[in-house]
Amino acid sequence: MKFNDAILGAAVLALALAVYLASRGFPTLPGQPYGPGTFPILIAATMAATGVSLVIAGLGARTPALVIADRFRNRRALWRMAAVPAFVVAYILLSKPVGFPLVVPPLLGALLIVLGTRPWVAIVIALGTTAAFWVVFARFLLVPLPLGLLTDVIY
Numbered sequence: 725m726k727f728n729d730a731i732l733g734a735a736v737l738a739l740a741l742a743v744y745l746a747s748r749g750f751p752t753l754p755g756q757p758y759g760p761g762t763f764p765i766l767i768a769a770t771m772a773a774t775g776v777s778l779v780i781a782g783l784g785a786r787t788p789a790l791v792i793a794d795r796f797r798n799r800r801a802l803w804r805m806a807a808v809p810a811f812v813v814a815y816i817l818l819s820k821p822v823g824f825p826l827v828v829p830p831l832l833g834a835l836l837i838v839l840g841t842r843p844w845v846a847i848v849i850a851l852g853t854t855a856a857f858w859v860v861f862a863r864f865l866l867v868p869l870p871l872g873l874l875t876d877v878i879y
Contacts, residue, residue, distance in 0.1 A: 726791045730782025737775035744768035804839055811835045823872025828854045 747764035811831050818827045829850045836846035861867040 726793065728782045728787050728789045729778045729785065731789055733775045733778025733780075733782055735775075736771055736778060740768045740771035740775055743771065807835060807838045819872070820870045821872050823874045824869040825854065825858065825874060826872065828857070 743764055747761040747768065750759060750761035750764070752759035752761075811834070815827060815831055818831075829847075832853060833843075833846045833850035836849060837843055841849070858869065862869050
């Protein structure tokens with residue numbers, strides 16, 4: 725699926741406007757010429773410049789607004805594409821009551837299998853990635869990951 729650059733540019737422009745309007749209301753620091761809204765406004769300006777350039781390129785290209793590639797007409801490809809947000813929603817719903825260490829390996833392993841990875845490779849990647857995420861987030865960054873059912877076991 726390919727959108728014309730003018731459509732994507734208009735979306736980027738709308739997002740830049742939203743970022744600008746949201747960051748305008750940030751309070752300023754006393755005695756400072758800049759405040760917490762400075763960096764988001766710079767990002768919004770960069771996004772706006774990118775959006776304008778995309779709109780100009782898209783209007784000059786004279787291509788259709790949307791072109792659907794042949795690979796998106798395949799049901800298996802559509803299932804794979806829908807599986808990613810479905811697994812994200814499943815994680816959001818299950819992580820707190822069940823817990824990160826018990827939810828992520830089966831979900832990640834199943835997602836990798838759906839996407840075409842061999843099952844044993846998917847299991848190894850899922851377990852290793854879960855362990856790596858736990859170490860990085862829970863131990864180094866001190867981000868509290870939900871334990872769910874394991875709360876009484878670990879603490």
